[in-house]
Amino acid sequence: MAVLDDVKLLLDIPESDADLDNKLNLIIKNAERQVLSHLPSGLDNVPNELEYIVCELSVTRFNRLGNEGMSSYSQEGESITYGDDIAPYLSAIQAWNNMQKNNTRGVVRFL
Known part of the structure; x- marks a missing residue:
């Protein structure tokens, strides 16, 4: 998964370190849902052009862990x-x- 690798790179987590992968995948999935909620219905995946937003949102969310609700x-x-x-x-x-x-x-288009 390219987004997971990008997020780990931005967070200085070694690619080989799989301890946080489940948590990061959940954060990425939620970020994708957040972006998709602003896109036209019917899209199942975030377009490549907007994937950077998922990455940035994931890093922001990870850095907020422990400070939820503040x-x-x-x-x-x-x-x-x-x-x-x-x-x-x-x-x-x-x-x-x-x-x-x-x-x-x-x-x-066929009429």
Whole structure:
């Protein structure tokens, strides 16, 4: 699975380390569902062009483990504020959706 390998690379987890694979696969599956919820119905898989969003959402979610339900976290001068994880990617998803609506080249329709 390419996304799993990319997520492990971004998190500095060796590819050979399979201890977290089940947890990472669940996080990736949930990120895929989150992206798919913003795409036209009928799609079963996230398009390759949007796979980077799944990867980024997965890394963000993994880094939030242990802080579920918190809107912010502060300790010894470090402050983290959590928002809607997918919000920064909605414009890219919408642009992809618009491209699909405008892409009628190569389509055969029988009446």
